[in-house]
Amino acid sequence: MNVCVVGCGAVGSLFAANLATLDDVEVWAYDLAQAHVAAINRDGLRLTGAGEVLSHPRATSDAAELPPCDFGIVATKAMHTSAAIAATAHAFADGCVATVQNGIGNEEVLAEHVERVIRGTTFPAGKITSPGVVQWDVKGDTTFGPFDAKPAPFDQVQLLADACTRAGMPTKAVEDARGPQWRKVIFNAATNPLGALTGLTHGRVCEHPPLRALVTKLVDEGKAVAAAQGIELDSDPEELIDFAARPEVAYGHKASMLQDVEARRQTEVDYLNGGIVEFGKRFGVETPEHAAIWALIKGMEASWTQ
Amino acid sequence: MNVCVVGCGAVGSLFAANLATLDDVEVWAYDLAQAHVAAINRDGLRLTGAGEVLSHPRATSDAAELPPCDFGIVATKAMHTSAAIAATAHAFADGCVATVQNGIGNEEVLAEHVERVIRGTTFPAGKITSPGVVQWDVKGDTTFGPFDAKPAPFDQVQLLADACTRAGMPTKAVEDARGPQWRKVIFNAATNPLGALTGLTHGRVCEHPPLRALVTKLVDEGKAVAAAQGIELDSDPEELIDFAARPEVAYGHKASMLQDVEARRQTEVDYLNGGIVEFGKRFGVETPEHAAIWALIKGMEASWTQ
Numbered sequence: 001m002n003v004c005v006v007g008c009g010a011v012g013s014l015f016a017a018n019l020a021t022l023d024d025v026e027v028w029a030y031d032l033a034q035a036h037v038a039a040i041n042r043d044g045l046r047l048t049g050a051g052e053v054l055s056h057p058r059a060t061s062d063a064a065e066l067p068p069c070d071f072g073i074v075a076t077k078a079m080h081t082s083a084a085i086a087a088t089a090h091a092f093a094d095g096c097v098a099t100v101q102n103g104i105g106n107e108e109v110l111a112e113h114v115e116r117v118i119r120g121t122t123f124p125a126g127k128i129t130s131p132g133v134v135q136w137d138v139k140g141d142t143t144f145g146p147f148d149a150k151p152a153p154f155d156q157v158q159l160l161a162d163a164c165t166r167a168g169m170p171t172k173a174v175e176d177a178r179g180p181q182w183r184k185v186i187f188n189a190a191t192n193p194l195g196a197l198t199g200l201t202h203g204r205v206c207e208h209p210p211l212r213a214l215v216t217k218l219v220d221e222g223k224a225v226a227a228a229q230g231i232e233l234d235s236d237p238e239e240l241i242d243f244a245a246r247p248e249v250a251y252g253h254k255a256s257m258l259q260d261v262e263a264r265r266q267t268e269v270d271y272l273n274g275g276i277v278e279f280g281k282r283f284g285v286e287t288p289e290h291a292a293i294w295a296l297i298k299g300m301e302a303s304w305t306q
Numbered sequence: 307m308n309v310c311v312v313g314c315g316a317v318g319s320l321f322a323a324n325l326a327t328l329d330d331v332e333v334w335a336y337d338l339a340q341a342h343v344a345a346i347n348r349d350g351l352r353l354t355g356a357g358e359v360l361s362h363p364r365a366t367s368d369a370a371e372l373p374p375c376d377f378g379i380v381a382t383k384a385m386h387t388s389a390a391i392a393a394t395a396h397a398f399a400d401g402c403v404a405t406v407q408n409g410i411g412n413e414e415v416l417a418e419h420v421e422r423v424i425r426g427t428t429f430p431a432g433k434i435t436s437p438g439v440v441q442w443d444v445k446g447d448t449t450f451g452p453f454d455a456k457p458a459p460f461d462q463v464q465l466l467a468d469a470c471t472r473a474g475m476p477t478k479a480v481e482d483a484r485g486p487q488w489r490k491v492i493f494n495a496a497t498n499p500l501g502a503l504t505g506l507t508h509g510r511v512c513e514h515p516p517l518r519a520l521v522t523k524l525v526d527e528g529k530a531v532a533a534a535q536g537i538e539l540d541s542d543p544e545e546l547i548d549f550a551a552r553p554e555v556a557y558g559h560k561a562s563m564l565q566d567v568e569a570r571r572q573t574e575v576d577y578l579n580g581g582i583v584e585f586g587k588r589f590g591v592e593t594p595e596h597a598a599i600w601a602l603i604k605g606m607e608a609s610w611t612q
Contacts (some may be wrong), residue, residue, distance in 0.1 A: 213597075
């Protein structure tokens with residue numbers, strides 16, 4: 001089986017490195033960060049922390065090098081989905097493409113370029129500490145399901161889920177993956193920007209009672225937007241938030257949005273809080289706290305330019 | 307007339323420097339920043355920008371040096387009011403003490419230490435650029451009025467207002483100074499923390515439509531809390547906000563809270579958004595946006611410590 005991970009940042013690297021430990025899977029990693037690509041090809045891709053892995057996916061920044069692939073796993077930042085899939089779609093002419101990205105709306109973008117799309121949500125997190133080396137901060141489950149508008153065949157969804165599970169990334173294939181997806185979007189939108197605005201890790205956001213109260217308001221708005229669409233959350237985002245705050249889980253984890261802010265990179269807020277606000281408008285649900293947080297993060301991004 | 311400015315930061319320095327230009331006023335500046343005190347005593351206190359002033363108040367960090375004063379003008383950060391007035395109260399045994407500080411609740415603290423208190427609000431702003439030198443960013447009016455619980459005699463309020471006006475700081479004496487005070491608290495609470503959270507100047511906050519919409523929500527909550535107390539605002543804080551955003555007024559001004567955050571100093575948010583939330587609770591008015599902003603700034607302050 002050929003799998004191409006499209007966007008080999010922290011989360012993409014977790015998939016690429018783990019899948020590349022399987023004898024029956026050939027893994028390609030497509031990424032524009034040339035130092036990371038060169039390091040992977042020279043020394044392999046190393047994960048440390050929650051799991052220790054060293055494996056040897058083939059990495060490239062040149063989409064033309066990619067062979068035809070059975071599966072794509074898109075793991076770019078949400079704002080780079082369109083460019084990344086436009087460049088690599090040829091490799092998936094006969095394959096299925098899954099997203100494990102943050103936010104709402106990535107499947108729709110993939111479906112503009114490829115025929116068989118897998119809705120996906122993943123909870124593991126980490127950060128690139130140096131080219132070729134990724135700190136694996138937190139383990140977690142992944143869920144895949146056919147994307148309604150351009151669905152991948154369910155047996156293919158199961159095949160990819162099975163490979164990920166065997167590789168050490170526990171993954172379920174389900175018919176409707178919107179529940180976990182919205183649970184994660186709500187989780188991220190309710191916590192990541194608070195870390196980004198304050199500089200606090202996930203655990204410290206959660207142990208600060210006024211911030212924890214704000215998290216709950218954001219969760220409640222998100223739940224109302226999901227409910228208005230008829231989406232049944234697979235479990236309460238509140239539980240996940242408190243679970244992640246445990247010292248042995250992700251107390252000290254800097255949310256990816258905080259990592260972005262510290263590096264003055266554009267964040268994914270448009271696809272998180274912005275997505276919830278937009279879906280709220282479409283389904284008649286008020287989301288004032290998400291609108292406020294969205295505005296603050298966009299303002300922060302604006303401050304980095306004259 | 308003897309006047310002691312208690313807390314000679316940016317705003318205190320504007321009062322001290324301007325009042326010290328009057329022949330009939332002797333000005334003392336009490337401040338704990340020894341480099342600033344030394345520079346003032348050596349080279350005088352210099353204002354540049356909106357006005358050019360060089361004058362020679364007497365500065366000290368030792369409250370015991372202060373002579374009996376007719377007036378105090380307290381200009382410390384709100385969280386330092388109690389310590390500052392406890393140290394200097396002896397100088398005002400026969401005098402009146404005004405506050406020109408930000409936020410809600412300063413008069414109450416002064417009244418625990420001195421007998422005649424003047425409620426005050428001032429709009430000029432600036433920043434200390436080096437010891438003894440203050441950049442005067444924006445001119446503006448000051449309002450004084452007797453503090454209900456321990457009022458200064460109205461003729462004394464008028465005397466101080468007159469001196470400030472003659473010195474180039476236009477000041478009105480009024481019977482009820484709560485209107486301007488709440489207008490400024492609402493102005494500050496609706497704009498300063500947004501600058502502090504995003505890094506944007508006042509003007510850039512105002513020209514960012516989603517942030518400007520958040521400003522209006524914060525203003526509306528503040529107006530509701532003022533109205534519930536029977537306070538009549540002297541004018542709409544919205545007008546002041548748009549006025550201040552003009553290039554020739556304070557477009558490029560970094561709010562004092564942003565200056566605090568950049569220097570990792572504790573902010574006055576407890577006395578601004580926190581004050582509005584507390585008064586809201588007392589008077590049965592919901593203030594969810596101020597609560598959210600308060601939580602975010604407190605979280606940011608918490609991030610500066612382990």
